[in-house]
Amino acid sequence: MFLECCCQNVDDARKAEAGGASRIELCEQLPLDGLTPSDENILMTLATVSIPVNVLVRCRAGNFVYTDEEIDTMACDIERICRLIAKASDGNERRVNAVVIGALTTEGDVDIRAMRRLLDAAVMRPVTFHRAFDVCRDPLQSYDEISALGICRILTSGHAPSAWEGRELLAELVRKSQSAGPVVLVGGGVRPHNIDVLAEATKATEFHSSCLSGWKNSLELKV
Numbered sequence: 001m002f003l004e005c006c007c008q009n010v011d012d013a014r015k016a017e018a019g020g021a022s023r024i025e026l027c028e029q030l031p032l033d034g035l036t037p038s039d040e041n042i043l044m045t046l047a048t049v050s051i052p053v054n055v056l057v058r059c060r061a062g063n064f065v066y067t068d069e070e071i072d073t074m075a076c077d078i079e080r081i082c083r084l085i086a087k088a089s090d091g092n093e094r095r096v097n098a099v100v101i102g103a104l105t106t107e108g109d110v111d112i113r114a115m116r117r118l119l120d121a122a123v124m125r126p127v128t129f130h131r132a133f134d135v136c137r138d139p140l141q142s143y144d145e146i147s148a149l150g151i152c153r154i155l156t157s158g159h160a161p162s163a164w165e166g167r168e169l170l171a172e173l174v175r176k177s178q179s180a181g182p183v184v185l186v187g188g189g190v191r192p193h194n195i196d197v198l199a200e201a202t203k204a205t206e207f208h209s210s211c212l213s214g215w216k217n218s219l220e221l222k223v
Contacts, residue, residue, distance in 0.1 A: 001199065004054070004185060006030065006210040008037075010044040015212045017049045024049060025100055025128075027056035030210065033131075034058055036077055039084060042096065046086035052097035054128060055081055057118075064104045064132035071103065071114045078121040098126035100155070108137030110145040119149060128153040128185065134160070143173055147181040155208055157188025163198055164189060170202040 004023040005016035013024045026045055027034035034056045046053055059066075059073050066074070078099055086094045099122050103114040110129075119127060129146050133156045136142040146154055156173065158166020163186050173184045186198060187208035195207055 001195070002206045004206065004208045005212065006034070006208065007045070007212070009041055010048050012212060013045045013049045013053070017051050019212060021051060023051055023097070024053045025056060025208065026053055027058070027100075029061070032061035035061065036074075036081075039080070042081060042084055043086045046084070046094040046096070047088050050088070053094075054098040054100050054126075055096050056100040056130065057081065058101075058130070064102055064135065065106050066103050066111070066114060071117055074101065075117050075121040078118060079123070082121075082123050082125055096125070098128060098152075100128040100130050102130040102132030104132055104136055108135065110136065110142050110149075112145065112149070115146075115149055115151075119151075126152045128155055129182070130155050131157065131187065134158075134166075134188075139169060139173070140176075143176060143181065151182050153183045153185050153206075155185045155187050157186070158202075160188070162189035163187060163202075164194065167198065167201040170204060174203050 002022045004025055005021035006025045007013040007016050008028055008030055016024060026037050028037045029035040036057050042055055057074050057077050059070050081096055088094050101118050103111040105111045129151050133154050139159045157163045158170035160166030170186055177184050183206055184204050185206045185208050186204045190207045190209040
């Protein structure tokens, strides 16, 4: 069972790692569904935790339809973030593991042109397509488009307010992923008390949560 934990700062990240998280997604302004964290926040987190740190790049709150200027801003953010190097307490250098991005057209489709610009800026790092996926027009078509872009992971609640409500689509997406498509990272109300039933219903192996405690005992039982 692989758990990614959404964190807003180094203290959150430290608690998540201690609680059993396998990876961090770092952002700021979580009540706004997450915005790009500061360089200082990223560097402090990289220097403190030993698990991989993925960084959300999102320049503003609201919808996921961006102007050319906003895409340029995020591309510059990605390029800068990918150059950051932190020195950990063990003396090793740490870099951002992956970036988390997403862009849609006004029609609700994946914005292929915008995504290619952002992917070029990521200089070969792994990329997760964030929950913009859950407001796209056609999730199965969008999954195929994201796969064709070479993106390795999609964070989704199955086009529903919660992963439990979206479990049928999640299960279908997991089946699609088994033929070399992006990994389905299940998010949306994932907690220690329901991860078992979500895993059984969807057959997913990666989960995303903003809950910072209570995971360690739950996950240790499944290793």
